[in-house]
Protein backbone atom coordinates (compact mmCIF):
# COMPACT_ATOMS: atom_id res chain seq x y z
CA UNK A 470 0.00 0.00 0.00
CA UNK A 471 1.10 3.57 -0.63
CA UNK A 472 1.97 5.86 2.22
CA UNK A 473 -0.07 8.81 0.94
CA UNK A 474 0.91 10.94 3.94
CA UNK A 475 4.57 10.65 2.89
CA UNK A 476 3.75 11.10 -0.77
CA UNK A 477 2.03 14.41 0.02
CA UNK A 478 5.40 15.85 1.01
CA UNK A 479 6.60 15.29 -2.59
CA UNK A 480 4.02 17.80 -3.90
CA UNK A 481 4.93 21.39 -2.94
CA UNK A 482 1.48 22.78 -3.80
CA UNK A 483 -0.22 20.57 -1.21
CA UNK A 484 1.26 22.62 1.60
CA UNK A 485 -0.33 25.79 0.18
CA UNK A 486 -3.45 27.32 1.63
CA UNK A 487 -6.47 28.35 -0.42
CA UNK A 488 -9.16 30.68 0.88
CA UNK A 489 -7.08 30.71 4.06
CA UNK A 490 -7.67 26.98 4.60
CA UNK A 491 -5.33 24.03 3.99
CA UNK A 492 -5.80 22.88 0.39
CA UNK A 493 -7.75 19.65 -0.07
CA UNK A 494 -7.21 18.93 -3.76
CA UNK A 495 -9.87 16.61 -5.19
CA UNK A 496 -9.71 17.45 -8.90
CA UNK A 497 -6.92 15.25 -10.25
CA UNK A 498 -9.17 13.82 -12.97
CA UNK A 499 -9.04 17.29 -14.55
CA UNK A 500 -5.29 17.66 -13.99
CA UNK A 501 -2.96 16.22 -11.36
CA UNK A 502 -0.50 18.13 -9.21
CA UNK A 503 3.25 17.76 -9.86
CA UNK A 504 5.89 16.25 -7.56
CA UNK A 505 9.14 18.11 -6.88
CA UNK A 506 11.01 15.48 -8.93
CA UNK A 507 9.16 16.62 -12.09
CA UNK A 508 9.50 20.33 -11.32
CA UNK A 509 13.23 19.91 -10.63
CA UNK A 510 13.86 17.85 -13.79
CA UNK A 511 12.22 20.56 -15.90
CA UNK A 512 14.01 23.36 -14.08
CA UNK A 513 17.35 21.59 -14.51
CA UNK A 514 16.66 21.05 -18.20
CA UNK A 515 16.07 24.76 -18.78
CA UNK A 516 19.01 25.75 -16.61
CA UNK A 517 21.67 23.30 -17.74
CA UNK A 518 20.92 21.49 -21.00
CA UNK A 519 18.39 23.46 -23.01
CA UNK A 520 18.62 23.80 -26.78
CA UNK A 521 16.45 22.77 -29.70
CA UNK A 522 16.54 19.06 -30.41
CA UNK A 523 17.32 16.85 -33.43
CA UNK A 524 18.98 19.61 -35.44
CA UNK A 525 21.97 20.95 -33.55
CA UNK A 526 25.44 19.55 -34.14
CA UNK A 527 26.73 21.06 -30.92
CA UNK A 528 27.00 19.24 -27.60
CA UNK A 529 24.21 21.10 -25.82
CA UNK A 530 21.65 20.23 -28.49
CA UNK A 531 22.80 16.63 -28.51
CA UNK A 532 22.36 16.47 -24.75
CA UNK A 533 18.85 17.97 -24.93
CA UNK A 534 17.99 15.49 -27.70
CA UNK A 535 19.26 12.59 -25.60
CA UNK A 536 17.11 13.58 -22.60
CA UNK A 537 14.03 14.17 -24.77
CA UNK A 538 14.41 10.84 -26.57
CA UNK A 539 15.13 9.05 -23.27
CA UNK A 540 11.70 10.21 -22.15
CA UNK A 541 10.25 8.35 -25.13
CA UNK A 542 12.05 5.19 -24.03
CA UNK A 543 10.59 5.59 -20.54
CA UNK A 544 7.05 5.95 -21.92
CA UNK A 545 7.64 2.97 -24.25
CA UNK A 546 8.54 0.79 -21.27
CA UNK A 547 5.77 2.26 -19.08
CA UNK A 548 3.01 1.08 -21.44
CA UNK A 549 5.06 -1.89 -22.69
CA UNK A 550 4.95 -0.81 -26.35
CA UNK A 551 6.87 -3.15 -28.63
CA UNK A 552 9.09 -0.33 -29.96
CA UNK A 553 9.87 3.34 -29.33
CA UNK A 554 8.75 4.12 -32.92
CA UNK A 555 5.19 3.42 -31.74
CA UNK A 556 5.23 6.27 -29.19
CA UNK A 557 4.33 9.65 -30.72
CA UNK A 558 4.47 12.80 -28.64
CA UNK A 559 1.47 15.09 -29.18
CA UNK A 560 -0.01 18.01 -27.24
CA UNK A 561 -2.50 15.96 -25.20
CA UNK A 562 -4.93 13.04 -25.40
CA UNK A 563 -7.30 15.20 -27.43
CA UNK A 564 -4.69 15.84 -30.10
CA UNK A 565 -3.74 12.16 -30.13
CA UNK A 566 -7.34 11.18 -30.89
CA UNK A 567 -7.63 13.88 -33.56
CA UNK A 568 -4.40 12.67 -35.13
CA UNK A 569 -5.98 9.24 -35.58
CA UNK A 570 -9.23 10.73 -36.88
CA UNK A 571 -7.42 12.77 -39.52
CA UNK A 572 -4.44 10.67 -40.54
CA UNK A 573 -5.99 7.19 -40.21
CA UNK A 574 -9.74 7.80 -40.34
CA UNK A 575 -9.96 9.87 -43.52
CA UNK A 576 -8.31 7.09 -45.50
CA UNK A 577 -9.84 4.12 -43.72
CA UNK A 578 -13.51 5.13 -43.59
CA UNK A 579 -16.20 5.71 -46.18
CA UNK A 580 -19.98 5.62 -46.64
CA UNK A 581 -21.56 2.50 -45.10
CA UNK A 582 -18.75 2.11 -42.56
CA UNK A 583 -19.40 2.50 -38.86
CA UNK A 584 -17.58 4.00 -35.90
CA UNK A 585 -18.61 2.57 -32.52
CA UNK A 586 -18.01 4.65 -29.39
CA UNK A 587 -19.78 4.39 -26.00
CA UNK A 588 -22.23 6.55 -24.08
CA UNK A 589 -19.66 7.24 -21.37
CA UNK A 590 -17.03 9.00 -23.50
CA UNK A 591 -15.42 12.38 -22.88
CA UNK A 592 -16.14 14.92 -25.65
CA UNK A 593 -12.56 14.33 -26.88
CA UNK A 594 -13.56 10.80 -27.84
CA UNK A 595 -16.86 11.88 -29.45
CA UNK A 596 -16.42 15.11 -31.39
CA UNK A 597 -13.44 13.99 -33.57
CA UNK A 598 -15.56 11.00 -34.65
CA UNK A 599 -18.56 13.23 -35.40
CA UNK A 600 -16.32 15.35 -37.65
CA UNK A 601 -14.88 12.23 -39.27
CA UNK A 602 -18.35 10.74 -39.83
CA UNK A 603 -19.55 13.99 -41.44
CA UNK A 604 -16.55 14.08 -43.72
CA UNK A 605 -16.48 10.43 -44.79
CA UNK A 606 -20.15 9.47 -44.73
CA UNK A 607 -19.50 6.85 -42.06
CA UNK A 608 -22.08 6.37 -39.32
CA UNK A 609 -21.30 6.99 -35.63
CA UNK A 610 -23.03 4.66 -33.18
CA UNK A 611 -22.84 4.16 -29.42
CA UNK A 612 -22.61 1.19 -27.10
CA UNK A 613 -25.19 1.96 -24.37
CA UNK A 614 -24.53 1.95 -20.65
CA UNK A 615 -26.62 0.46 -17.86
CA UNK A 616 -28.40 2.61 -15.29
CA UNK A 617 -25.56 1.67 -12.93
CA UNK A 618 -23.06 3.29 -15.28
CA UNK A 619 -21.38 0.26 -16.82
CA UNK A 620 -21.08 -0.72 -20.47
CA UNK A 621 -23.84 -3.01 -21.76
CA UNK A 622 -21.50 -5.63 -23.13
CA UNK A 623 -24.33 -7.88 -24.35
CA UNK A 624 -25.32 -5.10 -26.79
CA UNK A 625 -21.93 -5.60 -28.48
CA UNK A 626 -23.31 -8.73 -30.17
CA UNK A 627 -25.78 -6.59 -32.12
CA UNK A 628 -23.57 -3.56 -32.65
CA UNK A 629 -20.31 -5.23 -33.67
CA UNK A 630 -20.22 -6.51 -37.22
CA UNK A 631 -17.88 -6.14 -40.16
CA UNK A 632 -19.29 -2.67 -40.94
CA UNK A 633 -17.59 -1.38 -37.78
CA UNK A 634 -14.18 -0.10 -38.88
CA UNK A 635 -13.31 1.66 -35.63
CA UNK A 636 -14.18 1.00 -32.00
CA UNK A 637 -13.22 3.87 -29.66
CA UNK A 638 -13.76 3.68 -25.90
CA UNK A 639 -12.34 4.83 -22.61
CA UNK A 640 -10.37 2.71 -20.17
CA UNK A 641 -11.97 4.60 -17.31
CA UNK A 642 -14.87 7.05 -17.21
CA UNK A 643 -13.96 10.54 -16.01
CA UNK A 644 -17.43 10.87 -14.43
CA UNK A 645 -18.58 7.43 -13.34
CA UNK A 646 -15.12 6.13 -12.47
CA UNK A 647 -16.09 2.91 -14.28
CA UNK A 648 -13.12 0.78 -15.33
CA UNK A 649 -14.10 -0.87 -18.61
CA UNK A 650 -13.30 -4.51 -19.51
CA UNK A 651 -10.91 -3.21 -22.16
CA UNK A 652 -9.12 -6.42 -23.18
CA UNK A 653 -12.44 -8.18 -23.80
CA UNK A 654 -13.80 -5.27 -25.88
CA UNK A 655 -10.58 -5.15 -27.94
CA UNK A 656 -10.80 -8.90 -28.56
CA UNK A 657 -14.42 -8.73 -29.68
CA UNK A 658 -13.85 -5.67 -31.89
CA UNK A 659 -10.83 -7.31 -33.51
CA UNK A 660 -12.92 -10.42 -34.19
CA UNK A 661 -15.01 -8.38 -36.68
CA UNK A 662 -11.93 -6.69 -38.14
CA UNK A 663 -12.34 -3.30 -36.42
CA UNK A 664 -9.40 -1.09 -35.47
CA UNK A 665 -9.49 -0.16 -31.78
CA UNK A 666 -8.60 3.13 -30.13
CA UNK A 667 -8.49 3.21 -26.35
CA UNK A 668 -8.80 6.57 -24.59
CA UNK A 669 -6.31 6.19 -21.75
CA UNK A 670 -6.54 9.77 -20.44
CA UNK A 671 -8.01 8.53 -17.14
CA UNK A 672 -6.75 4.95 -17.25
CA UNK A 673 -3.02 5.39 -17.81
CA UNK A 674 -2.39 7.66 -14.78
CA UNK A 675 -4.20 5.30 -12.42
CA UNK A 676 -3.91 1.70 -13.63
CA UNK A 677 -1.09 -0.51 -14.90
CA UNK A 678 -1.45 -0.51 -18.72
CA UNK A 679 0.30 -2.94 -21.05
CA UNK A 680 -0.62 -2.18 -24.67
CA UNK A 681 0.59 -5.55 -25.90
CA UNK A 682 -1.55 -7.43 -23.36
CA UNK A 683 -4.47 -5.07 -24.08
CA UNK A 684 -4.02 -5.61 -27.81
CA UNK A 685 -5.34 -2.16 -28.80
CA UNK A 686 -4.25 -0.47 -32.02
CA UNK A 687 -4.11 3.06 -30.61
CA UNK A 688 -3.88 4.44 -27.07
CA UNK A 689 -4.17 8.16 -26.26
CA UNK A 690 -3.21 9.88 -23.01
CA UNK A 691 -2.01 13.17 -21.49
CA UNK A 692 1.03 13.83 -19.29
CA UNK A 693 -0.71 16.46 -17.16
CA UNK A 694 -3.06 13.92 -15.54
CA UNK A 695 -0.17 11.65 -14.50
CA UNK A 696 2.05 14.02 -12.50
CA UNK A 697 3.65 15.41 -15.67
CA UNK A 698 3.44 18.85 -17.29
CA UNK A 699 0.78 20.31 -19.58
CA UNK A 700 1.54 20.61 -23.28
CA UNK A 701 2.54 17.01 -23.96
CA UNK A 702 0.51 13.90 -24.61
CA UNK A 703 1.08 10.51 -26.15
CA UNK A 704 -0.32 8.57 -29.04
CA UNK A 705 0.68 4.93 -29.02
CA UNK A 706 -0.01 3.25 -32.35
CA UNK A 707 0.79 -0.15 -33.77
CA UNK A 708 3.75 0.28 -36.07
CA UNK A 709 2.14 -1.15 -39.22
CA UNK A 710 -0.77 1.29 -38.89
CA UNK A 711 1.48 4.29 -38.24
CA UNK A 712 3.70 3.34 -41.19
CA UNK A 713 0.68 3.26 -43.51
CA UNK A 714 -0.77 6.57 -42.29
CA UNK A 715 -0.02 9.88 -44.01
CA UNK A 716 1.32 12.69 -41.80
CA UNK A 717 -1.06 14.76 -39.68
CA UNK A 718 0.71 18.14 -39.52
CA UNK A 719 3.38 19.29 -41.96
CA UNK A 720 6.52 21.27 -41.17
CA UNK A 721 10.01 20.88 -39.80
CA UNK A 722 11.26 17.63 -38.24
CA UNK A 723 8.60 15.44 -39.87
CA UNK A 724 10.28 15.44 -43.30
CA UNK A 725 13.23 13.65 -44.85
CA UNK A 726 13.59 15.84 -47.93
CA UNK A 727 11.63 18.82 -49.22
CA UNK A 728 11.50 20.13 -52.77
CA UNK A 729 9.36 23.02 -53.97
CA UNK A 730 6.42 20.82 -54.91
CA UNK A 731 6.85 17.65 -52.89
CA UNK A 732 8.34 16.19 -49.76
CA UNK A 733 9.15 12.81 -48.27
CA UNK A 734 8.55 11.86 -44.66
CA UNK A 735 10.83 11.23 -41.74
CA UNK A 736 10.89 7.85 -40.01
CA UNK A 737 8.58 7.01 -37.12
CA UNK A 738 7.97 8.47 -34.62
CA UNK A 739 9.09 11.87 -35.98
CA UNK A 740 6.83 11.61 -39.06
CA UNK A 741 4.03 12.69 -36.72
CA UNK A 742 5.97 15.33 -34.77
CA UNK A 743 6.00 18.48 -36.90
CA UNK A 744 7.82 21.55 -35.62
CA UNK A 745 9.83 22.09 -32.45
CA UNK A 746 8.49 19.52 -30.01
CA UNK A 747 7.64 20.06 -26.33
CA UNK A 748 11.25 19.39 -25.31
CA UNK A 749 11.25 20.23 -21.63
CA UNK A 750 7.71 18.90 -21.25
CA UNK A 751 8.99 15.60 -22.66
CA UNK A 752 11.75 15.57 -20.04
CA UNK A 753 9.10 16.34 -17.41
CA UNK A 754 6.94 13.45 -18.64
CA UNK A 755 9.97 11.14 -18.36
CA UNK A 756 10.45 12.27 -14.75
CA UNK A 757 6.73 11.70 -14.06
CA UNK A 758 6.99 8.14 -15.41
CA UNK A 759 10.02 7.53 -13.16
CA UNK A 760 8.03 8.88 -10.21
CA UNK A 761 4.97 6.70 -10.88
CA UNK A 762 7.23 3.66 -11.38
CA UNK A 763 8.86 4.31 -8.01
CA UNK A 764 5.43 4.23 -6.36
CA UNK A 765 4.32 1.26 -8.48
CA UNK A 766 1.20 1.29 -10.65
CA UNK A 767 -0.34 -1.70 -8.84
CA UNK A 768 0.08 0.10 -5.51
CA UNK A 769 -1.38 3.30 -6.99
CA UNK A 770 -4.47 1.44 -8.27
CA UNK A 771 -4.94 -0.31 -4.91
CA UNK A 772 -4.57 2.94 -3.00
CA UNK A 773 -7.19 4.68 -5.14
CA UNK A 774 -9.61 1.77 -4.85
CA UNK A 775 -9.24 1.88 -1.08
CA UNK A 776 -9.62 5.66 -0.86
CA UNK A 777 -12.62 5.66 -3.20
CA UNK A 778 -14.30 2.85 -1.23
CA UNK A 779 -13.83 4.78 2.00
CA UNK A 780 -15.02 8.06 0.44
CA UNK A 781 -18.10 6.35 -1.03
CA UNK A 782 -18.99 4.96 2.40
CA UNK A 783 -18.63 8.37 4.00
CA UNK A 784 -20.54 10.24 1.28
CA UNK A 785 -23.40 7.79 0.83
CA UNK A 786 -24.14 8.09 4.57
CA UNK A 787 -25.17 11.73 3.97
CA UNK A 788 -28.96 12.12 3.52
CA UNK A 789 -29.84 13.31 0.01
CA UNK A 790 -26.48 12.43 -1.52
CA UNK A 791 -26.57 10.26 -4.64
CA UNK A 792 -23.41 8.85 -6.23
CA UNK A 793 -23.50 8.00 -9.95
CA UNK A 794 -21.66 4.95 -11.28
CA UNK A 795 -20.75 1.44 -10.16
CA UNK A 796 -19.64 0.08 -6.76
CA UNK A 797 -16.14 0.83 -5.49
CA UNK A 798 -14.67 -2.51 -6.60
CA UNK A 799 -15.34 -1.70 -10.27
CA UNK A 800 -14.18 1.91 -10.36
CA UNK A 801 -11.13 4.09 -9.95
CA UNK A 802 -10.81 7.13 -7.71
CA UNK A 803 -13.53 9.24 -9.35
CA UNK A 804 -16.77 9.97 -7.50
CA UNK A 805 -19.44 12.17 -9.10
CA UNK A 806 -22.59 12.88 -7.16
CA UNK A 807 -25.62 15.06 -6.64
CA UNK A 808 -26.50 16.44 -3.21
CA UNK A 809 -30.09 17.34 -2.38
CA UNK A 810 -31.27 20.08 -4.75
CA UNK A 811 -28.04 22.06 -4.46
CA UNK A 812 -26.67 23.07 -7.84
CA UNK A 813 -23.22 21.51 -8.36
CA UNK A 814 -21.69 24.92 -9.11
CA UNK A 815 -23.00 26.36 -5.83
CA UNK A 816 -21.84 23.27 -3.99
CA UNK A 817 -18.33 23.44 -5.47
CA UNK A 818 -18.17 27.13 -4.64
CA UNK A 819 -19.20 26.57 -1.02
CA UNK A 820 -16.73 23.69 -0.65
CA UNK A 821 -14.02 25.96 -2.06
CA UNK A 822 -14.55 28.37 0.83
CA UNK A 823 -13.57 25.40 3.04
CA UNK A 824 -10.40 24.85 0.99
CA UNK A 825 -11.84 21.84 -0.85
CA UNK A 826 -11.27 21.85 -4.63
CA UNK A 827 -13.81 19.74 -6.57
CA UNK A 828 -15.12 20.09 -10.09
CA UNK A 829 -18.74 20.84 -11.00
CA UNK A 830 -20.57 20.68 -14.31
CA UNK A 831 -20.79 18.12 -17.09
CA UNK A 832 -17.05 17.33 -17.02
CA UNK A 833 -16.93 17.35 -20.84
CA UNK A 834 -19.37 14.43 -20.93
CA UNK A 835 -22.72 16.00 -21.87
CA UNK A 836 -24.14 12.92 -23.65
CA UNK A 837 -23.38 10.85 -20.54
CA UNK A 838 -25.12 13.37 -18.29
CA UNK A 839 -28.11 13.42 -20.66
CA UNK A 840 -28.23 9.61 -20.44
CA UNK A 841 -28.19 9.86 -16.63
CA UNK A 842 -30.97 12.49 -16.77
CA UNK A 843 -28.74 15.11 -15.15
CA UNK A 844 -27.46 18.50 -16.25
CA UNK A 845 -24.49 18.48 -13.97
CA UNK A 846 -22.76 16.66 -11.12
CA UNK A 847 -20.16 17.51 -8.50
CA UNK A 848 -17.02 15.41 -8.86
CA UNK A 849 -14.33 14.52 -6.34
CA UNK A 850 -11.34 12.67 -7.80
CA UNK A 851 -8.52 11.07 -5.86
CA UNK A 852 -4.88 10.41 -6.70
CA UNK A 853 -1.67 9.19 -5.07
CA UNK A 854 -1.51 12.11 -2.62
CA UNK A 855 -5.09 11.88 -1.34
CA UNK A 856 -5.78 10.26 2.01
CA UNK A 857 -8.82 9.06 3.91
CA UNK A 858 -8.55 12.33 5.82
CA UNK A 859 -9.31 14.17 2.54
CA UNK A 860 -12.48 12.10 2.19
CA UNK A 861 -13.37 12.99 5.80
CA UNK A 862 -12.86 16.68 5.07
CA UNK A 863 -15.10 16.40 1.99
CA UNK A 864 -17.86 14.67 3.98
CA UNK A 865 -17.58 17.28 6.74
CA UNK A 866 -17.63 20.07 4.15
CA UNK A 867 -20.82 18.66 2.64
CA UNK A 868 -22.43 18.37 6.09
CA UNK A 869 -21.47 21.96 6.74
CA UNK A 870 -23.06 23.11 3.47
CA UNK A 871 -26.24 21.14 4.21
CA UNK A 872 -26.40 22.66 7.69
CA UNK A 873 -25.81 26.16 6.33
CA UNK A 874 -28.48 25.90 3.66
CA UNK A 875 -30.84 24.14 6.08
CA UNK A 876 -34.37 23.50 4.91
CA UNK A 877 -33.92 25.66 1.78
CA UNK A 878 -32.66 22.59 -0.06
Ligand code: 7TS
Nearest residue numbers: 498499561562563591593643670671691
Ligand atom coordinates in the same frame (compact mmCIF):
# COMPACT_ATOMS: atom_id res chain seq x y z
N1 7TS B 1 -10.51 11.53 -22.28
C1 7TS B 1 -10.90 11.47 -20.99
C2 7TS B 1 -11.53 10.20 -20.48
C3 7TS B 1 -10.70 12.57 -20.16
O1 7TS B 1 -11.09 12.50 -18.89
C4 7TS B 1 -10.10 13.73 -20.69
C5 7TS B 1 -9.92 14.99 -19.86
C6 7TS B 1 -9.69 13.72 -22.03
C7 7TS B 1 -9.92 12.61 -22.79
C8 7TS B 1 -9.00 14.89 -22.65
O2 7TS B 1 -7.77 15.11 -22.09
P1 7TS B 1 -6.92 16.38 -22.54
O3 7TS B 1 -5.70 16.33 -21.70
O4 7TS B 1 -6.65 16.23 -23.97
O5 7TS B 1 -7.78 17.57 -22.24
N2 7TS B 1 -10.79 15.07 -18.76
C9 7TS B 1 -11.04 16.16 -18.01
C10 7TS B 1 -11.90 16.12 -16.93
O6 7TS B 1 -12.52 15.13 -16.56
N3 7TS B 1 -11.95 17.34 -16.37
O7 7TS B 1 -11.14 18.15 -17.07
C11 7TS B 1 -10.58 17.42 -18.08
